[in-house]
Amino acid sequence: xxxxxxxxxxxxxxxxxxxxxxxxxxxxxxxxxxxxxxxxxxxxxxxxxxxxxxxxxxxxxxxxxxxxxxxxxxxxxxxxxxxxxxxxxxx
Numbered sequence: 001x002x003x004x005x006x007x008x009x010x011x012x013x014x015x016x017x018x019x020x021x022x023x024x025x026x027x028x029x030x031x032x033x034x035x036x037x038x039x040x041x042x043x044x045x046x047x048x049x050x051x052x053x054x055x056x057x058x059x060x061x062x063x064x065x066x067x068x069x070x071x072x073x074x075x076x077x078x079x080x081x082x083x084x085x086x087x088x089x090x091x
Contacts, residue, residue, distance in 0.1 A: 046082040
């Protein structure tokens, strides 16, 4: 009964302290009742870089510049890697 309750409280406190250490802004927002996506799921910067790479690709195609096209394709591919969901860690 009581031991299990203390054990659960201890686990929750551990989780809360890890969350505070990993993403203090998210932890603060949760404690204030205004949750938002953790930073691992924020894709705004990734979308902006992908849009830039696609624009660069279009310019490279229009002016027929092979190095620019190659750079844009590699950049777009590398950027798309950031759309993968974060892998769970084994903590």
